[in-house]
Amino acid sequence: MQGKGTAVCLPADIDTDVVIAGRYLRTKDRSIWATHVFEDLDPSLAARLKGSVIVAGKNFGCGSSREQAAIAIREAGVVAIIAPSFARIFFRNAINIGLPLIESDLTCKEGSTVVFDLSQGWVETEGKRHTIRPLSPRMSEILTAGGLVEYWRAHR
Amino acid sequence: MSTLSERILGAAAGEYVDRKVDRAYAHDGTGVLALEAWNAMGGDRLGKDSDYYIQFDHIAPANNSTTATLQHELREFAKRSFMHFSDIGCGICHQLMSEGIVLPGEIVVGADSHSVTPGAFGAFATGVGATDMAAIWLTGETWFRVPESVGVNLTGRFTGAAEAKDLALTYVEKLGMDGATYRALEFVGESARNLSIDERLVLSNLSVEAGAKAGLFYADDVTVRYLKERGHDVAPQVPESCTYRQELDIDLADVVPLVAMPHRVDTVKPVEALAGLPLDQVFVGTCTNGRYSDLARFARLVKGRKVAVRTIVIPASAAILEKAIRTGVLADIAEAGCTLGTPGCGPCLGYHMGVLGEGEVCLSTANRNFKNRMGVGGEIYLGSVATAAASALKGEITSPEAA
Incomplete structure (x- = not known):
């Protein structure tokens, strides 16, 4: 799986409350989540996410298990998230909805182009190539299928 | 020699395994999204040999008609599929699972990050999101990466007004909010055995605040007695000597109100x-x-x-x-x-x-x-x-x- 986007830099320890606040959770309308994503961090961020790759510090997605956090980010048009580590439930949630997560430690430059190839195991930005920690075989299968719903549709 | 997590999951740390989930639970918050995923997967019948629970606790009673409508759909689904259902007012899902439901040695998965709580009974209890829960409803199974464990060695006794919550904040502070990411905390030592079930539940509950996948106590006489009072005869789990990826020693006498x-x-x-x-x-x-x-x-x-x-x-x-x-x-x-x-x-x-x-x-x-x-x-x-x-x-x- 390959992808490309414009870097949006975020700090470490982004929690899922700040990704999508509890007050927006009770709906089935996913566009509401995309509109309010990261609102409590930076209200102007949601509008800048289309076609972006989020490059964050460690422990991205800590806290609540709310899958709406991963969905909100994907619905806002984010191509992938790169961080040195992810909170484990967020990790599973993102892969389960087909949003690529990349474990890699790279310096973020806002607006720079980020290119990645998950099957080859690298991410490139600012002319530098970084290796990435490979996904487990099962997570790769789920992501390749497009998410866990699609995975189980194919495996039943 | 194995950690308690390795024993329950039946494999060594670092391995990926598929395991039957003994008990799976979700609440009104995550259940709604899990039901959407279940429908999208074409779910029709629950996976065999697992117990499924839905508990309404997050917005209970419903605060407005949108919430009430979402809850109505989930309530009907829970009843239609013969899940164990606890309506508004019954209580918090983690507490309900801890009132004589979760037993030592079980694999328990909840669609909530604080599903680490019933680890206090010597179960491997962990949290997932909504789509993972839907897949568990479908198959009764899920995949795990067997975690390395952090041994939290407890000695001494509380002094002054310090209590289990202060101890929990103490270990979260020492580990940091991602200090145990992808790992399990195992609470051991002479003072772990002196803690009541309520105190153990506090320590297991906070383990996710250090990023942990699970927070476990060995089932001992205290556990056996608590479960006996709730109609279950269980055996204690005898600890083996094992290697922890990291060890943390805390003397309860050093804990102050925080x-x-x-x-x-x-x-x-x-x-x-x-x-x-x-x-x-x-x-x-x-x-x-x-x-x-x-x-x-x-x-x-x-x-x-x-x-x-x-x-x-x-x-x-x-x-x-x-x-x-x-x-x-x-x-x-x-x-x-x-x-x-x-x-x-x-x-x-x-x-x-x-x-x-x-x-x-x-x-x-x-x-x-x-x-x-x-x-x-x-x-x-x-x-x-x-x-x-x-x-x-x-x-x-x-x-x-x-x-």
Whole structure:
């Protein structure tokens, strides 16, 4: 799986409350989540996410298990998230909805182009190539299928 | 020789395994999204040989008609598919699973991050999101990466007003909020065996605040007795010597009353250092500190006096509420001027029953103080039940040792 986007830099320890606040959770309308994503961090961020790759510090997605956090980010048009580590439930949630997560430690430059190839195991930005920690075989299968719903549709 | 996590999952740390889930639970928050995923997967029949639970606790009772409609769909689904269903007022999912349902050695998965809580019974209990839960409904199984474990070695006894919550904040501070990511915490040592089930539940509950996948105690005589009283005959788990990826030694005598500062659970200060900070609200309850022993301790401290700030007290389950009524604990709390809420999560997640206003400050016995969690612009300090009682009486952060 390959992808490309414009870097949006975020700090470490982004929690899922700040990704999508509890007050927006009770709906089935996913566009509401995309509109309010990261609102409590930076209200102007949601509008800048289309076609972006989020490059964050460690422990991205800590806290609540709310899958709406991963969905909100994907619905806002984010191509992938790169961080040195992810909170484990967020990790599973993102892969389960087909949003690529990349474990890699790279310096973020806002607006720079980020290119990645998950099957080859690298991410490139600012002319530098970084290796990435490979996904487990099962997570790769789920992501390749497009998410866990699609995975189980194919495996039943 | 294996860690308890390796024993229960039946494989060595680092391996990926597919395992049957003994008990799977979801609440009204995550269940709605899980039901959407289930429908999208073409789900028709629940996976065999697992027990499935849906508990309404997050917005209970429903706060508006949108929530009520979503809950109605999930309620009908739970009944139609013969899940164990607990409606509004029954209590918090983690507490209900801990009232004689989860047994030692089981694999338990909840669609909530605090599903680590029943690890206190020697079960491997962990949290997932909604789509993972839907797949468990479908198959009765899920995949795990067997975690490396951190051995948290507890010695000594509490002194002064320090309690399990202060110990939990102590280890979260030492590990940091991602210090145990992808790992399990295993609470061992002579003092682990001296802790009550309620105290163990507090320690297991906070393990996810250090990023842990699970927080386990070995089932021992205390566990056996607790479960016996609830109709189960179980055997204790005998610890083997094993290798922990990391060890953390804590002498309970060194633990002092602490508060976690907004907006991080791992940033703590001794309560004394914040003494005098004015409060707008005190909240006692949640899957961390809403158990009977918590309410009884709170009642003992406020009995015959009046709280000086609005104080919300919410029992974690109907069983706790009923016991607190029978023993007079609830009367003491009400007579002290506290507001009582329906068993459930209350305002912890910022939806109802005590949301904060802009600039308001709350001392809460919950487990999370992230920015805006309990309301936009509100600030959350986390502390123990004793700290909450002392602070409620003065209307400002107050050390329980000064009371």
